[in-house]
Amino acid sequence: MTGKMFFVPLAAAVLISCGGGGGTEKTEKKVVEATPAPAADPATLGTIQGKVAFTGEKPAPKVLSMDATPACARMHSGPVYAEDVVINANGTLKNAFVYIKSGLAAREYPTPTTGVKLDQKGCVYAPHVIGVMVNQPVEISNSDDTNHNIHPMPKVNREWNESQPPKGDLKVKTFPKEELPPILFKCNIHPWMRAWVGVSSHPFFAVTGEDGTFTIKDVPAGEYTLEVWQERYGVQEIKIKVEPKQAVTADFTYKG
Numbered sequence: 533m534t535g536k537m538f539f540v541p542l543a544a545a546v547l548i549s550c551g552g553g554g555g556t557e558k559t560e561k562k563v564v565e566a567t568p569a570p571a572a573d574p575a576t577l578g579t580i581q582g583k584v585a586f587t588g589e590k591p592a593p594k595v596l597s598m599d600a601t602p603a604c605a606r607m608h609s610g611p612v613y614a615e616d617v618v619i620n621a622n623g624t625l626k627n628a629f630v631y632i633k634s635g636l637a638a639r640e641y642p643t644p645t646t647g648v649k650l651d652q653k654g655c656v657y658a659p660h661v662i663g664v665m666v667n668q669p670v671e672i673s674n675s676d677d678t679n680h681n682i683h684p685m686p687k688v689n690r691e692w693n694e695s696q697p698p699k700g701d702l703k704v705k706t707f708p709k710e711e712l713p714p715i716l717f718k719c720n721i722h723p724w725m726r727a728w729v730g731v732s733s734h735p736f737f738a739v740t741g742e743d744g745t746f747t748i749k750d751v752p753a754g755e756y757t758l759e760v761w762q763e764r765y766g767v768q769e770i771k772i773k774v775e776p777k778q779a780v781t782a783d784f785t786y787k788g
């Protein structure tokens with residue numbers, strides 16, 4: 533009671549002291565506190581699942597030529613293939629990046645503090661495609677006995693390139709802006725090296741693996757545009773409706 537009685541006149545005094553020359557601008561100024569969006573009700577969440585099929589003629593695999601760089605070539609006993617198109621045994625595509633492109637309500641999703649690993653091993657990036665949320669750490673390592681120079685080529689975020697010595701210290705990088713389709717990562721020393729890093733403002737994305745399927749969980753019920761990106765074959769989108777506690781199927785097909 534006493535504290536409150538004391539506070540009120542103090543606030544009034546501040547107001548009066550500001551009121552002199554400022555006019556209406558100062559009296560209308562309010563402190564708006566950011567209120568975190570309420571967590572979505574679990575009973576309203578659903579799942580998106582599907583696969584990314586490939587029905588075209590299978591392209592001939594491209595061998596990466598490391599001959600000019602013995603430090604890399606000697607790490608391999610056989611040919612190393614480009615990963616711009618990887619067709620799985622079941623006729624699906626690996627490394628396709630699937631994400632909700634539009635339809636989500638404005639909501640701040642917490643950024644995971646755990647990083648996503650991107651290694652350079654045998655003079656190739658591994659994995660070839662990863663996804664992170666905005667400001668989520670990308671943990672870049674060099675497992676090789678040779679230098680690399682990591683060079684992201686973003687269109688939205690800031691471009692940079694940094695060398696990483698043999699088995700050098702982990703580089704932990706973040707990207708402050710959403711960037712989808714993913715950012716191309718090159719290496720300025722080895723022109724064949726390629727990786728792609730998708731940066732999403734929300735957690736509803738997935739990268740297809742060796743069975744070409746994806747699952748995106750805990751999606752708020754609603755109608756969305758779902759997009760898939762594939763390095764060589766580009767983007768496709770479909771409209772989907774997520775129902776509470778249901779799984780909606782969202783299959784894509786690339787014809788090559």
Ligand SMILES: [Cu+2]
Binds near residue numbers: 655681719
């Ligand atoms: Cu390199």
